[in-house]
Amino acid sequence: DVKVTQSSRYLVKRTGxxxxxxxxxxxxxxxxxxxxxxxxLGLRLIYFSYDVKMKEKGDIPEGYSVxxxxxxxxxxxxxxxxxxxTSMYLCASSLVPITSQGRETQxxxxxxxxxVL
Amino acid sequence: xNQVEQSPQSLIILExxxxxxxxxxxxSPFSNLRWYKQDTGRGPVSLTIMTFSENTxxxxxxxxxxxxxxxxxxxxxxxxxxxxxASYICxxxxxxxxxxxxxxxxxxxxxKP
Numbered sequence: 001d002v003k004v005t006q007s008s009r010y011l012v013k014r015t016g017x018x019x020x021x022x023x024x025x026x027x028x029x030x031x032x033x034x035x036x037x038x039x040x041l042g043l044r045l046i047y048f049s050y051d052v053k054m055k056e057k058g059d060i061p062e063g064y065s066v067x068x069x070x071x072x073x074x075x076x077x078x079x080x081x082x083x084x085x086t087s088m089y090l091c092a093s094s095l096v097p098i099t100s101q102g103r104e105t106q107x108x109x110x111x112x113x114x115x116v117l
Numbered sequence: 118x119n120q121v122e123q124s125p126q127s128l129i130i131l132e133x134x135x136x137x138x139x140x141x142x143x144x145s146p147f148s149n150l151r152w153y154k155q156d157t158g159r160g161p162v163s164l165t166i167m168t169f170s171e172n173t174x175x176x177x178x179x180x181x182x183x184x185x186x187x188x189x190x191x192x193x194x195x196x197x198x199x200x201x202x203a204s205y206i207c208x209x210x211x212x213x214x215x216x217x218x219x220x221x222x223x224x225x226x227x228x229k230p
Contacts, residue, residue, distance in 0.1 A: 004160070042121070042206070042220035043161075058217065090160050105151075106218075108160030 003027070004109035006091055012115045019078040021112050023091030032074035033092040033106065034058075034066060036085075043090065049074055081116045088113050119144040121209050121221035129227045130197055138224045140190040140207030151208040152181050152192050155223070161206055164192070197228045 007022035025032065031050050035043040035058075045058030049068040063085060067075040074093075078085055092106040121142045130136045142150070149168045153161035165174040165181040167190075174181050178195045194201055207221040 009158075040126075040222050042222045044220070045217055092160070105163045105166065108162070110158070110160050 004091055004093055004107050006089075006109040006112050008112050009110060010113050010115075012117065013078075013081050014117050015082060017078075017081050017116075019081050019114065019116075021076040021078075021089055021091075021114070023074045023076070023093075023109055024072050025074075025091075025093040025107070026072065027093065027095070027107070028071065029093035029095050029107075030071075031094045031096065032068065033094075034064075034074065034076045035090045035092065036060070036087040037090055037111070038087050046076065081114075083116050086114060086116045119209070119211055119219045121207055121219050123205075123207050123221040123224050125224060126222070127225040127227070129229060132197060132199060132228055132230050134197055136194050136197060136226065138192045138194075138205050138207075138226070140192070140221055142188050142190070142207070142209045142219070142221075144188075144209040144211045144219050146211065147185060147188070148210040150181075150183055150190050150210070151218075152179070152190075153206040153208060155204045155206060157203070164205075194226070197226075199228050199230065202226060202228045 004025045033048040034046045037043050044060050046064050047066040049055045055066050065077045089112045091109040094104050094106045124139045151166045152164045155161040167174045167183045169185045180193045183190045204223040204225045206223045209219045
């Protein structure tokens, strides 16, 4: 079974702090994703990576950065946390890109619920 | 703008009853549609994936339908169980956008004994 783990289930930070969210997958997947999930808005893509050291902006990258130094690990960084970044953060991975012809499934981690005070 | 709308936002059903969740999308061009189940405090788990040429797909007591002409999909849960209590998320792949999926807001289902 694919396993995607996230470093923390719950996190409380103060405004202005630098926050690191870690995600690790154990299935040698090429593609990894970071989403945030807010009530009524659905999941929104922050960043994704299709290879080590490669990254692409998603729909809402502002205020975030990412790091992919190793294939199995994808980190989301909040350089200076703000209250509007309070959310549930979900990491996902897939073997190949979610392409137009594919049936590829994204496998999600359990999520990190971040509260910024 | 690509959008995925789900209805109802939430529903309560009695154990053993059936229910149907709706998903309407405006994503174009359309490639495939996924339904995910998300238990409280967990990440989403894939239930079904349908391409534009498929109009029904089953996974146990879950049956998804797709009408690509009207851009509608439904997820039918048969003989609901307490473990079906979760959020169900409809996700559409716009094809040309590669890794970027469009997610619906989800329908929260509560199954009561």
